[in-house]
Amino acid sequence: MPTVSSKRRLTAGAALVVAALVTTTACGGGDGDGDGKGKGAGYNAALNKVANPSKKAGGTLRMVGKQDLDSADPQRAYYGMSWDFMRFYTRQLVSYDTKPGKAGTKLVPDLAESTAKISDDGKTYTYKLRDGVTWEDGSPLTSKDVKYGIERIWATDTITGGPQYVMKALDPKGEYKGPYKDTSKDKLGLKAIETPDDKTIIFKLPKRNGDFEQFLAMPSGSPVKAAKDTKAKYTQRPFSAGPYKFQQYKPGKKIILVRNDKWKKDSDPIRAALPDKIDVTISANLEENDKRLMAGDYDVDLNGTGMTQSGRVTAIQDHRGSIDNMHTSFVRYVALIHTAKPFDNVHCRKAVFYGTDFAALQQTRGGKLAAGDIANSTFPKAIPGYSDYDPYGVIERKGKPDPAKAKDELKKCNKPDGFSAKITARNNNPGEEDTAEALQAQLKKVNINLSVETLDGADSSSITGSPSVVKKRGYSMQMSGWGPDFPSGQGYAQPLFDSRFLAETGNYNESQIKDKKIDGLFDKAIAETDPVKAGEIYKSLDKRILDQADWMPFLYEKNITWRGPRLTNAYMSDAYNGRYDYVSLGVNDKK
Amino acid sequence: MAPGGGRGPPQGGSAPAGPRTVLAYLIRRLIAVIIMVLVVLLATFTVFFMLPKWAGQDIAVLFAGKASGAEQLEGIRTKLGLDDPLLVQFWDFVKGIPMGRDYANGSDVTHCPAPCFGYSFRTEAPVWETLKDALPVTGALALGACVLWLAGGVATGVVSALKRGSVWDRAAMTTALGGVSLPVFFTGMIAMGVFVHNLGWVKIADSLSTDDSIDVWFQTLILPWIVLAFLNAAMYARLTRATMLEILGEDYIRTARSKGLNESAVIRRHALRSAMTPILTVFGLDLGVLMGGAVLTESTFNLPGLGLEAVRAISSKDLPVILGVTLCAALAIAIANLVVDLLYAVIDPRVRLG
Secondary structure (H helix, E strand, O other): OOOOOHHHHHHHHHHHHHHHHHHHHHHOOOOOHHHHOOOOOOOOOOOOOOEOOOOOOOOEEEEEEOOOOOOOOOOOOOOHHHHHHHOOOOOOOEEEOOOOEHHHHOEEEOOEOOOOEEOOOOOEEEEEEOOOOEOOOOOEOOHHHHHHHHHHHHOOOOOOEOOOHHHHHHOOOOOOOOHHHOOOOOOOOOOOEEEEEOOEEEEEOOOOOOOHHHHHHOHHHOOOOHHHOOHHHHHHOOOOOOOEEEEEEEOOOEEEEEEOOOOOHHHOOOOOOOOOEEEEEEOOOHHHHHHHHHOOOOOEEOOOOOOOHHHHHHHHHHOHHHEEEEEEEEEEEEEEOOOOOOOOOHHHHHHHHHHOOHHHHHHHOOHHHHHEEEOOOOOOOOOEOEOOOOOOOOOOOOOOOOHHHHHHHHHHOOOOOOEEEEEEEEOOOOOHHHHHHHHHHHHHOOOEEEEEEEEOHHHOOOOOOOHHHHHHHOOOEEEEEEOOOOOOHHHHHHHHHOHHHOOOOOOOOOOOOOOHHHHHHHHHHHHOOOHHHHHHHHHHHHHHHHHOOOEEEEEEEEEEEEOOOOEEOEOEEHHHOOOEOHHHOEEOOOO | OOOOOOOOOOOOOOOOOOHHHHHHHHHHHHHHHHHHHHHHHHHHHHHHHHHHHHOOOOOHHHHHEOOOOHHHHHHHHHHHOOOOOHHHHHHHHHHHHHHOEEEEEOOEEEEEOOOOOOEEOOOOEEHHHHHHHHHHHHHHHHHHHHHHHHHHHHHHHHHHHHOOOOHHHHHHHHHHHHHHHOOHHHHHHHHHHHHHHHOOOOOOOOOOOOOOOHHHHHHHHHHHHHHHHHHHHHHHHHHHHHHHHHHHOOHHHHHHHHOOOOHHHHHHHHHHHHHHHHHHHHHHHHHHHHHOOOHHHHHHHOOOOHHHHHHHHHHOOOHHHHHHHHHHHHHHHHHHHHHHHHHHHHHOOOOOOO
16 A cells, blocks of 8 residues: 555545544434334333233244354254254253243243153153154154254264263263264164153163253254254254244355244244244344344344444434343353462462452443443352352442452462462453453552463363463463353353363363362252252352352343344343343234 | 566567467466465464464364363364374375365264365365355455456546646545545445445345345445445555656657657557556456455455455364465465466566566
C-alpha cells in the first residue's frame, strides 16, 4: 500500500467514519422490536416461564450460530448446544422434561414407557420400549438398536469426542472393544446390556451409580440402526428417530431439517415438533449475526453464548421485550494448582481468595447482566450441592477484597512479602484475558505478583489439561469456565475435584486436588439413589473444597440472549445450560 | 516474492523468442513453482505438526476431542502416523496427492481418494471436498472484484493524471485515500447496514454453493465485490496516476506527439502500455493473494470460501484443513506470478523470455 501522510489519512478517515455513522443512524431508527415485525413477549419472559405459549404448527424455525455442532453424530457430540439441538432427530430411553428452568432437569420417559425399574441392589436397570417408535424409513425401533447405539461409545478410536460415562459405569475395565471389532454375528457382544426381546432392554452395572439414568439421557444413549451406521461418517447424515430428519448438512455452513413423516406424535410425549422445517446457518460474523437476529432474519442463536457487546447495547435499548438474561449454569473460576509452590500451602491459597476483588472482575466481564452474579459456592445454583456457605465473606462484602486478611494469610504461609505466580487465560474466550489482567492488578496490592500467559482455548486439553506441561511451563493458576455435563453433583464436580480424574491429557482437575476425603464423598454421593440425600453430601463436599481454598469460583455466568418475536413456546432449560429448549420452539407465522 | 527472472533488460537487436524457448522457460518456471510450493508445504507442516510436539504437546489430542483415554490417543497416533519422523509423514502426505491414501489402525481404515490433501477428522471428510466447495466461491469473489478494481482503478488513475489538479482529480484521489485507509470489515459492515438492512436492495444468501442459481451468486457477491474492489481500486488509481504522470513527461511521448499522432493514440499506444507493466506486477500478486482466500471479506460477508475455511480451521485447530488451504494459497500466488511474467512479453515487446 502506498504511504500517505498519517495526518491526512487520519482526517480523511475520520470524515468518512462520521459520514458513514450519520448515514447509518439516519437510516436505522430504533422503531420497536424486530423492525416492527412483531413485539417481543417481554424482558425475561422465558426465564422460569414459557414465553408465547402456542400449539400452532408450521413455518420455519431459523437459527444462526458462529459455531457448528461439534458433531451431528449423537455418540460424538459434547457441546451443550449440540445436545439441545439433537432432540430434533434423536431419541433416548429417558430425556429431560420440557419445562422451564430447574423443572427441565427432571428425567421423563422418552422411548421407554416409564423411567427405569431399578433392582433392590441398585445395579439392574430395566426398560420397556413404547409401541409405535420407528426410524425415518418406517422400520420399527427396537431394543437392539438402542444397545447398538450405546455400544458405539466403546469404539473409542472411531467414535471420538463424546462423553464416556455409560462406558465407565458399565464396563470400567474396558473389556468390550466396541461394535466394529465385535466378532459376534449381530455385533451386540456387550455383556452388560441384555435385550431379551425387541421391547426390553436391561442394563447391569458392576457398581451402583445414582446418576446412571442421567448418562442414558445424554445423546450418547441414542439408538443407532446398525444397517445405517456409517461409522465415522455418521455425523454427515445421522439416521433419524425423532420428528425431524436431515435434508442437508454442510459442516460449518448449513443444516436443514425437515419433518420425518414416519414419526408419530402419540409415540412421543416430549417433542412438540411445531415448525415444518429447521434451518440453521453457521456464520462467522458475530456482529452481523446479532444484527440479522434483531432484523428478524433469524429467530434464535444456536450457540446460546449471548449477544456481542454492540448487539447487547442495541437490544437492551430498543428491543428489551425480546431478550432474556440467561443463567448459563457455567461457573467462571481460577484453579489454584497445588503442585505449584506456594499453593501447596492452604494459607497462600486463602490469600488469593481475600485479595481478589470479585466485584471488579464482574465489571470487567461486562457487569451484572452480561457477566453474571458473584459466586460463593463451587457449585452453580442449578446443581444440587450449591449452598450459601461463604467462608471468605465474599457475598457479605459485596465482592470487595479484604487486604488485611490477605496479608494475614500470607504471614501464616511464611510469605509475608508476597510471592510471584503465573496465571493462564484463554485468548479466544471473550473477556478472559482482560479478567486475568484485572486480577493481576488486584493481587498486586497484596504483593502477589501475577504474570498472565494466554493460550488458545482449543489447546487447553493438551496444555492446561496436561499436568506435565503445566509443570514444565511453571503455571500456578488457571482461569477458565466450567458447566455441568449433566445436572447432578457427579456430572458437574467429579472431573474438577476427584483425584481419580487426574489425567495426563484432557485433565480438568486443574487444581490437582488429591484429597481422600473428597474422593470418599464422591463415592458416597454417587452410590446414593435418592437425589435429595445425594445433594446433602455434595454440600459437604463443596464446604470441604472451600475450606481448603482448593479452587476459586468467581462468577455464576449470565448472558443476554435474543428471543425472536416470532418464537412461540420459548423457555430456558437448566438441562441445557440455560439455553432455550429447542425441541419445544415454534414460530407464530407460516413463513 | 520477486516476480522471478522473467524480466531482463531490453536486448536491442536480438531475435524474438521462438515457441521452443517459451516452452523451455515455462517448464523451468513450473519446476520452480513446484519446488516453492513443496518448501511452503514443508514449512507449514513443521509449524503445525512438529512445533507443538517439540514443545511437549500431544497433537493426537487435537484429533481426539474432549474425552480421550491413552488407548484412544495411541490409536489416533497409529492411524495418522504421528509417531513417524517428520520427513516420512511429509512424504506420505505428498504421495497422497496423486495416489490417494488410507489412514489405518488395524481394521479401522479411512480412505481418502486422490487427490488426497489430507483428511479432516473434525468434519469427517477429505480436505479436498472442503477445498472443492470453497474454491468456486473464492474464485468468483476474486475475479469479480479484480475486474471491477482494475477497470475502475486504472480508468480513474488515467483520467486523474490527464486532468491533473482539476476538481475531478482531487475528488478521485480523496476517495481513493478513503478506500486505502478503511478496512474491509468496516466498509463491509456499513455497506451491509445500508444496502441489506435498511434499503433492502440486495438479499444476501445464508451460504453459497454451486447448486445455487447465478442470480443468488450475483446478489450475494455484488457487495463483497464492490467493497473489495473499492479497497484495491483506490490503490490502483493512485499507482496508475503516478506512473502515468511520470511517463507523460518522457521524451518518447513528446516525440510521439510531435510526429502528429492524435492524443488518444499517444495515451493508449504509448503511455498506457508502459504504465501497465508495474500495475500488472502488483495485480498478479494481489490476485494471487486473493485466490488464496480473502479472509476479512469472506468473514465479514460470511462467504464460504478459502479464507473463511482457513479461519474456521485455525480456530478449531483442524490441522489438515489448515495445511490444505495454505497449499492452495501458495499455489495461487505462484501461478498468478507465472501468468504475470508471461503477460509482460505481451504488453511490453522489450521483454524477452528465456
